[in-house]
Amino acid sequence: GAVVSQHPSRVICKSGTSVKIECRSLDFQATTMFWYRQFPKKSLMLMATSNEGSKATYEQGVEKDKFLINHASLTLSTLTVTSAHPEDSSFYICSARRGQGAYEQYFGPGTRLTVT
Amino acid sequence: DAKTTQPTSMDCAEGRAANLPCNHSTISGNEYVYWYRQIHSQGPQYIIHGLKNNETNEMASLIITEDRKSSTLILPHATLRDTAVYYCIVRAWGNSGGYQKVTFGTGTKLQVIP
Numbered sequence: 001g002a003v004v005s006q007h008p009s010r011v012i013c014k015s016g017t018s019v020k021i022e023c024r025s026l027d028f029q030a031t032t033m034f035w036y037r038q039f040p041k042k043s044l045m046l047m048a049t050s051n052e053g054s055k056a057t058y059e060q061g062v063e064k065d066k067f068l069i070n071h072a073s074l075t076l077s078t079l080t081v082t083s084a085h086p087e088d089s090s091f092y093i094c095s096a097r098r099g100q101g102a103y104e105q106y107f108g109p110g111t112r113l114t115v116t
Numbered sequence: 117d118a119k120t121t122q123p124t125s126m127d128c129a130e131g132r133a134a135n136l137p138c139n140h141s142t143i144s145g146n147e148y149v150y151w152y153r154q155i156h157s158q159g160p161q162y163i164i165h166g167l168k169n170n171e172t173n174e175m176a177s178l179i180i181t182e183d184r185k186s187s188t189l190i191l192p193h194a195t196l197r198d199t200a201v202y203y204c205i206v207r208a209w210g211n212s213g214g215y216q217k218v219t220f221g222t223g224t225k226l227q228v229i230p
Contacts (some may be wrong), residue, residue, distance in 0.1 A: 004159070034218070043203075044160065044220040093159045095218070105218050106153075107159035 003075040006108035023094030027072035030096035125225040134191040138204030141185040155198040
């Protein structure tokens with residue numbers, strides 16, 4: 001149990017275009033989902049936290065208008081990178097927390113974004 | 117969340133126990149110690165967590181010192197598939213004060229050697 005999937009696993013897009021990444025909790029309802037970004041040989045950096053049905057809370061320095069997060073259901077959150085630039089190329093990882101009071105977070109396999 | 121300090125890297129011979137230390141001297145009473153690992157190009161994987169008692173599961177053991185200022189993750193018989201970056205994280209449990217986000221440090225890169 002407690003599986004989190006991401007789609008796509010890899011995506012290449014051109015500068016200026018937008019790309020959407022999906023994060024799904026497959027066998028549990030996730031009241032809270034998190035989005036991370038990881039550059040090569042670096043640690044994961046939290047971008048934003050979202051609760052189902054409410055606006056995401058972004059970490060300092062993360063542009064909310066550039067990284068649009070939607071958490072429309074208890075099993076799906078999406079991250080849309082708008083007007084992508086090469087410097088947005090990174091490994092994007094989501095995680096999900098199962099229910100109120102749950103203390104474990106389950107991570108997705110990540111999405112490799114390359115902007116050309 | 118309390119800050120943690122881990123060695124940058126460690127080597128371990130295959131089949132031997134891997135002992136990964138973590139210092140968290142500023143941990144507060146309601147904070148748990150969590151361990152995750154990340155195999156190259158994959159999402160992090162939860163390993164184990166504990167408050168003050170030692171814990172063991174099918175993956176590893178967690179030894180927490182009595183003063184809770186440090187802990188050790190033990191992989192009893194390391195295999196090549198255990199090569200990964202291991203993250204030690206401390207954070208409070210519960211819903212008070214926020215969404216319980218996990219903040220990653222730099223972790224320890226464990227290399228299991230044949």
